[in-house]
Amino acid sequence: MSNESLLVILVVGVVAGWLAGKIVRGAGFGLIGDLVVGIIGAFIGDWLLPRLGIHLGFGIISAIINAVIGAVILLFLIRLVQGGGFRGKRRWW
Numbered sequence: 446m447s448n449e450s451l452l453v454i455l456v457v458g459v460v461a462g463w464l465a466g467k468i469v470r471g472a473g474f475g476l477i478g479d480l481v482v483g484i485i486g487a488f489i490g491d492w493l494l495p496r497l498g499i500h501l502g503f504g505i506i507s508a509i510i511n512a513v514i515g516a517v518i519l520l521f522l523i524r525l526v527q528g529g530g531f532r533g534k535r536r537w538w
Contacts, residue, residue: 457505459483460483460512461513465482465517465519486516494511
């Protein structure tokens with residue numbers, strides 16, 4: 446893995462985590478939290494979307510969209526498991 450591809454993964458992770466935090470809860474989780482959520486979300490989106498027949502194409506924009514979709518799914522699952530449901534202003538951490 447080259448330094449450029451590692452940088453792209455980190456940028457996609459941070460942007461996707463930040464966007465997912467804004468979509469689901471209205472705020473980010475800090476740089477490290479956004480990075481972790483975005484990278485795990487990228488794996489979820491990369492695994493789930495092709496199984497649903499959704500192909501977004503190639504490039505960094507489609508990678509960010511894919512990761513955001515996966516990260517939003519991850520955050521909804523975390524909220525459901527913790528019992529917060531979809532309502533309330535309960536903090537997750």
